[in-house]
Amino acid sequence: DSGVTQTPKHLITATGQRVTLRCSPRSGDLSVYWYQQSLDQGLQFLIQYYNGEERAKGNILERFSAQQFPDLHSELNLSSLELGDSALYFCASNDRADTQYFGPGTRLTVL
């Protein structure tokens, strides 16, 4: 158990819909990173937040947005979903040595 929690574990929805994925970092960690992992693919960095502020942006679509709240949990919002958005979505937090600790992931299936 990495200490990073993600909900829900699985999500099945239809094209055009909107979903929210939730992540809580390890106790004491200020950063949250979001990654997308499509089937048999690597980890694509989406976005990073640090203590409530956006710190870095990767290949995140305009249909996707995220935020980090004062209690440091983060939400990733995916809208106008397409079939190609089906993937595993991981969040991670890092310690002072920049080691990343990954949550168990949310598996999103868009039908």
Add this chain to the structure above:
Amino acid sequence: GQQVMQIPQYQHVQEGEDFTTYCNSSTTLSNIQWYKQRPGGHPVFLIQLVKSGEVKKQKRLTFQFGEAKKNSSLHITATQTTDVGTYFCAGSNFGNEKLTFGTGTRLTIIP
């Protein structure tokens, strides 16, 4: 932008054989990390290398960081079925916490 490539993409070995995956970055890295993702699991941190030419060992695993800090390798001696999974390298640049993950090498073991 920074790119991190890994080869091979897939590797099938007989149990007991050795295995090596190579990681190459398009830019000089401040450090490199290695992660292992078991089938159906999330990436788990293995090790971090910081110094040019650094070599670290963890039991049957040997990690190297190139002299130019642009490449790295992971070597597993006498593979076991528990070694099955995808191995990712991830690099970061100086002053940037964001990790760029490699494309991964999926290792399967033939008993």
